[in-house]
Amino acid sequence: MADNAPVTRPANPRFSSGPCAKIPTFELSKLSDAALGRSHRAKIGKEKLKAAIEETRALLGIPAEYRIGIVPASDTGAVEMAMWSLLGARPATMVAWESFGAGWVTDVVKQLKIEAEVRTAEYGEIVDMAALDYDTDVVFTWNGTTSGVRVPSGDVIPADRGGLTICDATSAAFAQDLPWDKLDVTTFSWQKVLGGEAAHGMLILGPRAVERLESYTPAWPLPKIFRLTKGGKLIEGIFEGATINTPSMLAVEDYLVALDWARSVGGLSGLMARADANAKAIWDFCERRDWIDNLATDPATRSNTSVCLKFTDPRIADPAAFAKSVQKRLEAEGVALDVGAYRDAPAGLRIWCGGTVETSDIEAMLPWLDWAFHAEIDAQAAAA
Numbered sequence: 127m128a129d130n131a132p133v134t135r136p137a138n139p140r141f142s143s144g145p146c147a148k149i150p151t152f153e154l155s156k157l158s159d160a161a162l163g164r165s166h167r168a169k170i171g172k173e174k175l176k177a178a179i180e181e182t183r184a185l186l187g188i189p190a191e192y193r194i195g196i197v198p199a200s201d202t203g204a205v206e207m208a209m210w211s212l213l214g215a216r217p218a219t220m221v222a223w224e225s226f227g228a229g230w231v232t233d234v235v236k237q238l239k240i241e242a243e244v245r246t247a248e249y250g251e252i253v254d255m256a257a258l259d260y261d262t263d264v265v266f267t268w269n270g271t272t273s274g275v276r277v278p279s280g281d282v283i284p285a286d287r288g289g290l291t292i293c294d295a296t297s298a299a300f301a302q303d304l305p306w307d308k309l310d311v312t313t314f315s316w317q318k319v320l321g322g323e324a325a326h327g328m329l330i331l332g333p334r335a336v337e338r339l340e341s342y343t344p345a346w347p348l349p350k351i352f353r354l355t356k357g358g359k360l361i362e363g364i365f366e367g368a369t370i371n372t373p374s375m376l377a378v379e380d381y382l383v384a385l386d387w388a389r390s391v392g393g394l395s396g397l398m399a400r401a402d403a404n405a406k407a408i409w410d411f412c413e414r415r416d417w418i419d420n421l422a423t424d425p426a427t428r429s430n431t432s433v434c435l436k437f438t439d440p441r442i443a444d445p446a447a448f449a450k451s452v453q454k455r456l457e458a459e460g461v462a463l464d465v466g467a468y469r470d471a472p473a474g475l476r477i478w479c480g481g482t483v484e485t486s487d488i489e490a491m492l493p494w495l496d497w498a499f500h501a502e503i504d505a506q507a508a509a510a
């Protein structure tokens with residue numbers, strides 16, 4: 127036991143930003159109904175895939191006319207599929223304020239070589255979403271997982287836009303309100319807010335995206351794994367559970383179990399309230415201390431899932447080494463796992479606050495953050 131250490135430890139120290147903590151009631155035995163060793167095209171497999179789609183729709187309030195597909199390769203697979211299938215019909219606007227958004231910019235500008243206006247902001251800041259040209263196709267990330275900055279609302283996206291909005295919402299879905307009428311394409315992975323497995327991505331297409339798919343063929347070839355149309359028509363089966371290739375039925379079962387738990391805590395509003403309470407516990411903690419702050423500069427853009435923090439104490443000589451040491455102390459005590467800032471992000475900590483995390487665990491972890499910070503300051507002074 128470390129000197130002056132708090133007495134209470136979090137029951138679950140898993141605060142990773144992905145794969146995220148599994149539902150609090152998780153046990154492997156809950157997956158015993160999985161349709162294992164059976165074809166995913168058999169009745170039981172198809173029913174489970176269809177249930178995953180329709181229960182997602184019900185929980186997230188996705189309009190009936192929107193298509194929801196289970197696609198390969200997690201959120202990245204879903205975003206890539208959308209960009210490679212839809213972009214190129216008109217100029218694009220690429221928006222990024224952290225690492226993953228920047229990755230989509232690279233794809234569009236360097237790989238697809240599409241004429242694009244690129245708008246970026248520094249970590250902690252956000253691009254002015256009201257200043258974009260929505261007659262171009264706009265690709266953006268709703269919640270920047272590596273900067274802890276999110277889009278506060280979709281109000282600035284015009285209803286009568288000419289282009290498509292393509293939104294990577296992987297660390298927002300199930301924790302933040304998504305305005306479906308403003309989002310033509312939305313993607314997420316099971317591994318994030320619901321603490322599922324990473325194998326598959328969800329691709330949600332509004333009517334305008336479907337219209338684009340059926341009226342436009344990209345100039346480049348598309349591998350089978352990306353193909354959403356056949357003979358100029360949408361392959362409807364993909365959006366009814368007839369996946370392009372074989373899915374993991376274990377991961378599907380796990381997702382169904384997570385959706386079931388999500389309903390038990392009050393559905394979307396219950397999940398949002400849980401994430402809000404978790405994030406608030408950290409924000410309140412920061413407010414009462416002069417050595418730690420949110421990376422997000424505008425409180426309206428602070429994420430309630432990926433809460434990113436920076437150390438602001440002037441005594442800190444090497445911010446990256448300091449943050450790393452604090453993280454290591456927390457990890458060594460088994461009180462906070464995987465809370466280091468993302469490798470491309472500014473030095474600091476990132477604590478996942480999505481709905482599968484219990485507020486009591488955040489509250490039990492925070493005194494350890496106090497402890498680790500002071501231990502590290504003392505160690506730094508002793509070494510000087």
Ligand SMILES: Cc1ncc(COP(=O)(O)O)c(C=O)c1O
Nearest residue numbers: 144200201202226267271296315
């Ligand atoms: C905003 C964002 N986009 C994309 C990804 C990649 O997700 P996956 O590894 O599930 O494909 C992540 C993962 O953390 C993310 O946070």
